[in-house]
Amino acid sequence: MKILVTGGAGFIGSNFVRLIYYERPNWVITIVDKLTYAGNLNNIADLDKNRVKFVKADICNANAINKFIKENDIVVHFAAESHNDNSLQNPYPFIKTNLLGTYNILEGIRKYNKRLHHVSTDEVFGDLSLNDPKKFTPDTPYNPSSPYSATKAGADMLVRAWIRSFGIQATISNCSNNYGPYQHVEKFIPRQITEIIEGRKPKLYGNGLNIRDWIHTDDHSSGVLAIIEKGIVGETYLIGTNNEKSNKEVIQMILKLMGKDLNDYEHVSDRPGHDLRYAIDSSKIKNDLGWKPKYIDFEQGLNDVINWYIENKNWWEYQKHQTELKYNKII
Secondary structure (H helix, E strand, C coil): CEEEEECCCCHHHHHHHHHHHHHCCCCEEEEEECCCCCCCHHHCCCCCCCCEEEEECCCCCHHHHHHHHHHCCEEEECCCCCCHHHHHHCCHHHHHHHHHHHHHHHHHHHHHCCEEEEEEEHHHHCCCCCCCCCCECCCCCCCCCCHHHHHHHHHHHHHHHHHHHHCCEEEEEEECEEECCCCCCCCHHHHHHHHHHCCCCCEEECCCCCEEEEEEHHHHHHHHHHHHHHCCCCCEEEECCCCEEEHHHHHHHHHHHCCCCCCCCEEECCCCCCCCECCECCHHHHHHHCCCCCCCCHHHHHHHHHHHHHHCHHHHHHHHHHHHHHHCCCC
16 A cells, blocks of 8 residues: 555644554555644654655645655545634635645545545534533534634535545545644643643633543544545544543643642633534444544543653653743744
8 A cells, every 4th residue: 555644744644654654564655744833753753764755745736746646545634724723813824725735635636546535623513512412423514613623624525525526536534632642732732731841830711611522643543544444435434532521621630640739720711712512423433444442541541641741842842932932922
């Protein structure tokens, strides 16, 4: 198998690359990544360059990526602008990358008759009430709340339209909130962990009651691999591990695991349009493809991630400084 991974130097993409690198040793991997602030070559620096080829390229430049689509059997499309706060400050990069970039990938797939797996998010469905017994399914109507989720919803619809109109071979996955190693410190869990490591209090949006369905990135990666190998073309699969936790619960769990008082956090202003709750029904991928998550115990997975950030300060220290300057509006 020759596989092209867009966004493969980012958090989720690089963890997926690492999974297939070790579990599919006969596969040849090409990574295309623009290396924005969220991409980091250190995420893949220890992988054998004879098996993992890196190309710095922008998916918004069709000429730059078509060559690599042509040379590979399948494209796994992770590349995206993905941080909600950033989309509220400046939506345009999200519109450009998530819509135009996906269009370019689709046209390359169509031109060279290749297979595509498109990686999306549960945020395209909007949110659920805190006490709603329902969960998101592949049939849940789209109702995005932010520029980020709206552009991901648009990208999903482009994929579906290309499947129906042009008969391309493609699958889609929508995943819940990821956590794990190599995640940029602007994201919720690593930001809180690194605040505590650096001697500051973690930050809680609003009342902290917003609920997310957390999945370890290794489980997300194994779900994508299952779809690539066993999934049915044209189908959408939801990947989640039934770990619904409020933001307050997550912060207090981090504080507990790091030996701090459970109330040693500070409140910050809530995010505009902050979705209340996400919840994934992953029965389809489990029943149809036999996928099983590894990190069912969220607290254990979180403890492993805390230890990773403690042991890898050199990886995140510089980006942490830049991120906190941004949040403090110094830059």
